[in-house]
Amino acid sequence: MTLLCLFFVMSKFCHAQVHDVLCSDGDGNFEAEFHTGVKLHVGAARNRGLATRTCEATFTWNQQTLVVMTGVSQLDVDAFGVDLNLGVPVAAFQVKRTDRECCTEYQIYSLEKPPRLLLSIAGGSFFSAADTDLDGRIEIWTDDAAATVGFENLAMSELDFAPPIVLRFADGKLLDVSSEFQPSFDRKIAEVRKQLDSADLRDFKSSDGKLSPLAQLSVDRLHHLRGVKVKVLEIVCSYLYSGREQQAWPTLVDMWPPADTDRIRAAILSARARGLGSRVNGVSTVRPGSSRKHATIFDSVSESGGSKREVVPPAPMLLRYPPPVEISDQHLADSEVLLDLVIDAAGKVRSAELAGKARSGNADLINAALGWKFIPAFKAGRAVASRLRLAVSLKR
DSSP, X not given: OOSOOOEEEEOOOOSSOSSOOSEETTBOEEEEEOTTSOEEEEEEEEETTEEEXXXXXXXXXXXXXXXXXXXXXXXXXXXXXXOXXXXXXXXXXXXXXXXXXXXXXXXXXXXXXXXXXXXXEEXXXXXXXXXXXXXXXXXXXXXXXXXXXXXXXXXXXXXXXXOEEEEEXXXXXXXXXXXXXXXXXXXXXXXXXXXXXXXXXXHHHTSOSOOOTTSSSOHHHHHHHHXXXXXXXXXXXXXXXXXXXXXXXXXXXXXXXXXXXXHHHXXXXXXXXXXXXXXXXXXXXXXXXXXXXXXXXEESSSEETTTEESSBOOEEEEOOOOOOOOOSOHHHHTOEEEEEEEEOTTSBEEEEEEOTTOXXXXXXXXXXXXXXXXXXXXXXXXXXXXXXXXXXXSOO
């Protein structure tokens, strides 16, 4: 059975965005068809037949059409044909209705006939489904951007990152499983701590903690102290959101102005209570690293028995290349490199390395490949992890 009968994509390779999307302000196009016969189209919304500067997604099947959304600023397909443990294969969309909105909405649709909306999650600046540990379970990585809006009079542009959140469906419930990925949070904490020194903390602890724009401080000093404040909040919230309240509050006491500690602790808890975490059905109690399962990784290139592939291979959805580099050697400029990719059952690249003779160098290409997105491989109608060898031209 052919699981993916049609695949066609034209997308803008944007070098500035951290999280690339398939359609932004009407620019970008994507089409795919699932084995159920449901077709998906993403592209510019149209008004009287003319393309507009907004985006639209539609499902079609049996001469019927369902408009998923239209007239939105940004629209992305995060996953297609993926099993999120909801009982049916799904397509998951990221939607940002206007450029002014802080946050993105994650809409999950079934790919059966007719497609139907299963769940909508709002409040993160991005969403990304991935089998993070290649253990056969797919998580949805996001953040609590909504909780930061208006918090402590800080603009979102002042934050290095909003508090991360990791979600997973289990038994029909949406769980916060962030505590299972504490090492990821620890890496963020370590990066932020490197940017602070004892003098910064002493300086901040001698302030009132609130650092109102109306405070009697020079512009430079206020800017510096607000930067330190943001980093302290990022450290504390990383502990808190990863299930380590017993480390979050002592860290706050150690780094925050003493007279303001009770106030900011209450403010953090209040912001979290109105954030994305309030929409989950439960919190995981599983210890980090306790899963011993490992997903089978199928070979999507070589053929089994000499006649038929073991799986239907992955298909590219969005490949962002690094900025082109001038290559003086024309032979090299016209050549291709081979990339060996491991792609999980959500279509995300888990590892990338150069194959063949070119096993070193080209770090920019490797880093870009780790952000690529695919329709995953399929075996017997089910999304699976796979290995893929991809030829990439150095001439772009």
